[in-house]
Amino acid sequence: xxxxxxxxxxxxxxxxxxxxxxxxxxxxxxxxxxxxxxxxxxxxxxxxxxxxxxxxxxxxxxxxxxxxxxxxxxxxxxxxxxxxxxxxxxxxxxxxxxxxxxxxxxxxxxxxxxxxxxxxxxxxxxxxxxxxxxxxxxxxxxxxxxxxxxxxxxxxxxxxxxxxxxxxxxxxxxxxxxxxxxxxxxxxxxxxxxxxxxxxxxxxxxxxxxxxxxxxxxxxxxxxxxxxxxxxxxxxxxxxxxxxxxxxxxxxxxxxxxxxxxxxxxxxxxxxxxxxxxxxxxxxxxxxxxxxxxxxxxxxxxxxxxxxxxxxxxxxxxxxxxxxxxxxxxxxxxxxxxxxxxxxxxxxxxxxxxxxxxxxxxxxxxxxxxxxxxxxxxxxxxxxxxxxxxxxxxxxxxxxxxxxxxxxxxxxxxxxxxxxxxxxxxxxxxxxxxxxxxxxxxxxxxxxxxxxxxxxxxxxxxxxxxxxxxxxxxxxxxxxxxxxxxxxxxxxxxxxxxxxxxxxxxxxxxxxxxxxxxxxxxxxxxxxxxxxxxxxxxxxxxxxxxxxxxxxxxxxxxxxxxxxxxxxxxxxxxxxxxxxxxxxxxxxxxxxxxxxxxxxxxxxxxxxxxxxxxxxxxxxxxxxxxxxxxxxxxxxxxxxx
Numbered sequence: 001x002x003x004x005x006x007x008x009x010x011x012x013x014x015x016x017x018x019x020x021x022x023x024x025x026x027x028x029x030x031x032x033x034x035x036x037x038x039x040x041x042x043x044x045x046x047x048x049x050x051x052x053x054x055x056x057x058x059x060x061x062x063x064x065x066x067x068x069x070x071x072x073x074x075x076x077x078x079x080x081x082x083x084x085x086x087x088x089x090x091x092x093x094x095x096x097x098x099x100x101x102x103x104x105x106x107x108x109x110x111x112x113x114x115x116x117x118x119x120x121x122x123x124x125x126x127x128x129x130x131x132x133x134x135x136x137x138x139x140x141x142x143x144x145x146x147x148x149x150x151x152x153x154x155x156x157x158x159x160x161x162x163x164x165x166x167x168x169x170x171x172x173x174x175x176x177x178x179x180x181x182x183x184x185x186x187x188x189x190x191x192x193x194x195x196x197x198x199x200x201x202x203x204x205x206x207x208x209x210x211x212x213x214x215x216x217x218x219x220x221x222x223x224x225x226x227x228x229x230x231x232x233x234x235x236x237x238x239x240x241x242x243x244x245x246x247x248x249x250x251x252x253x254x255x256x257x258x259x260x261x262x263x264x265x266x267x268x269x270x271x272x273x274x275x276x277x278x279x280x281x282x283x284x285x286x287x288x289x290x291x292x293x294x295x296x297x298x299x300x301x302x303x304x305x306x307x308x309x310x311x312x313x314x315x316x317x318x319x320x321x322x323x324x325x326x327x328x329x330x331x332x333x334x335x336x337x338x339x340x341x342x343x344x345x346x347x348x349x350x351x352x353x354x355x356x357x358x359x360x361x362x363x364x365x366x367x368x369x370x371x372x373x374x375x376x377x378x379x380x381x382x383x384x385x386x387x388x389x390x391x392x393x394x395x396x397x398x399x400x401x402x403x404x405x406x407x408x409x410x411x412x413x414x415x416x417x418x419x420x421x422x423x424x425x426x427x428x429x430x431x432x433x434x435x436x437x438x439x440x441x442x443x444x445x446x447x448x449x450x451x452x453x454x455x456x457x458x459x460x461x462x463x464x465x466x467x468x469x470x471x472x473x474x475x476x477x478x479x480x481x482x483x484x485x486x487x488x489x490x491x492x493x494x495x496x497x498x499x500x501x502x503x504x505x506x507x508x509x510x511x512x513x514x515x516x517x518x519x520x521x522x523x524x525x526x527x528x529x530x531x532x533x534x535x536x537x538x539x540x541x542x543x544x545x546x547x548x549x550x551x552x553x554x555x556x557x558x559x560x561x562x563x564x565x566x567x568x569x570x571x572x573x574x575x576x577x578x579x580x581x582x583x584x585x586x587x588x589x590x591x592x593x594x595x596x597x598x599x600x601x602x603x604x605x606x607x608x609x610x611x612x613x614x615x616x617x618x619x620x621x622x623x624x625x626x627x628x629x630x631x632x633x634x635x636x637x638x639x640x641x
Contacts, residue, residue, distance in 0.1 A: 032378075116152065358379075359379065
């Protein structure tokens with residue numbers, strides 16, 4: 001099983017677990033997934049609030065995605081694209097209005113946009129301030145960027161903060177520095193009389209420098225309204241503030257407060273706080289969050305005096321952030337906890353509310369396509385649950401309103417039934433559903449009463465490769481090995497591949513090959529082993545026995561004859577005859593010993609061998625898909641010296 005498949009299988013298991021009861025029981029709302037970002041050329045990783053026009057269309061930015069070439073290529077700091085401006089209409093259709101190039105238009109917008117009455121959008125990037133008109137033409141307005149957003153007054157003047165200080169930019173393009181010594185990384189808030197309010201993450205009169213809430217009035221006077229101490233009041237506010245009807249300032253701190261967050265059996269840590277500061281200065285109250293860990297955005301206030309916010313994390317380790325509610329009683333309640341696959345994780349921006357009370361926001365990560373999401377929550381709606389479809393490979397899953405060719409999720413009322421059909425593209429195979437809840441290759445029927453995730457596995461094609469044999473050349477009797485790999489093509493392949501091998505040419509004592517294991521998944525290597533036969537020493541055959549016997553018997557017979565002959569001779573004749581017979585017998589002995597073993601053979605019948613013949617051999621490795629419909633080969637060579 002490949003790492004990618006293991007990862008998604010783990011996500012499926014996690015989604016099932018979360019749907020089975022990890023969501024806090026206080027959660028009761030209707031959640032709608034409006035868009036899942038896919039990455040370039042689409043957007044990716046939104047970290048800013050949305051803005052809504054009178055018709056209900058949403059506008060926002062993504063910090064990444066869009067263009068990946070040119071100045072946007074491998075920029076570093078985790079960035080590999082320059083970001084986008086997008087629109088989502090009331091039907092949930094997304095349009096990328098602009099893709100930043102990393103030039104004079106800037107890159108990496110970390111704040112949202114504001115909209116004027118004519119429909120033009122204004123925003124900031126790390127490189128400057130821009131205007132995007134209704135024809136999607138971008139005009140740079142200032143070349144010093146900001147991580148904070150802009151706020152617009154009734155006359156169309158823009159206010160914000162850069163590293164230069166707090167500024168005003170009028171409709172004619174005149175840039176005025178209001179306070180060069182003040183700055184904020186959060187979007188400022190403007191009251192009806194023209195005073196500006198904001199937060200700083202650090203600084204203040206406290207010993208820890210834990211951040212402040214400040215006011216810059218319309219005369220340019222800067223006042224610190226409150227300095228955080230780092231205790232129960234919180235520390236390090238990251239979002240801006242919102243004004244209630246009495247003019248009090250409400251916001252969040254990313255840390256501090258009571259130690260209410262943390263997993264079971266681990267030390268509790270502070271979650272952060274919701275605070276109230278008087279416009280005249282001084283804190284009115286602070287509320288320690290209970291399980292909404294690290295709120296990084298501001299709050300939104302409805303007409304009934306209820307506040308809504310987001311937290312990037314949750315005290316529950318399996319959750320990926322929250323949307324929470326603080327009512328007039330000061331009691332915190334979860335509206336939604338993010339699970340990752342069906343809805344996203346890490347909501348770091350605040351929310352926007354429409355006239356009907358629906359909330360809209362973004363998550364900066366995860367979701368079905370892994371790059372963040374845009375969502376809608378109806379706080380007064382009934383709780384619903386997601387059906388998530390996860391793809392291994394390329395194909396489509398359709399039925400009961402679902403029509404997906406990539407990971408997707410839909411949120412429905414309890415009791416909703418789905419009958420799904422998986423269809424592979426031409427040249428591919430539907431392997432089957434990944435259980436639970438469905439298995440096999442037929443239709444998948446599932447009823448949603450909790451979060452459910454269905455996996456569909458498609459096989460497209462694969463390749464087989466072999467590394468060079470090591471060693472590539474050897475003497476007879478040696479062995480060599482190679483690593484065999486099976487790789488899925490771009491469309492995915494998730495089934496085992498059977499491996500075999502063959503050697504050519506095939507003379508007597510040719511090399512032999514084997515593969516272990518002989519069936520592997522893409523991403524799991526196998527080892528090819530090639531063995532050769534060593535030479536063997538020449539052995540004496542059975543025909544050598546009679547030769548030795550004759551070599552011994554003939555001289556003995558000769559000695560007997562010579563004794564009988566010599567006994568009848570006298571003198572020199574006897575001596576000459578003895579010498580002649582001795583020479584004849586000695587020659588006969590040598591001849592018999594030399595010829596007696598001559599019938600032995602080098603090739604068989606008990607003889608020796610030279611082993612695997614020298615030469616170049618080709619070893620072909622063949623990979624076969626389990627259905628037999630796909631077969632691929634790869635060669636490697638061995639030289640026997």
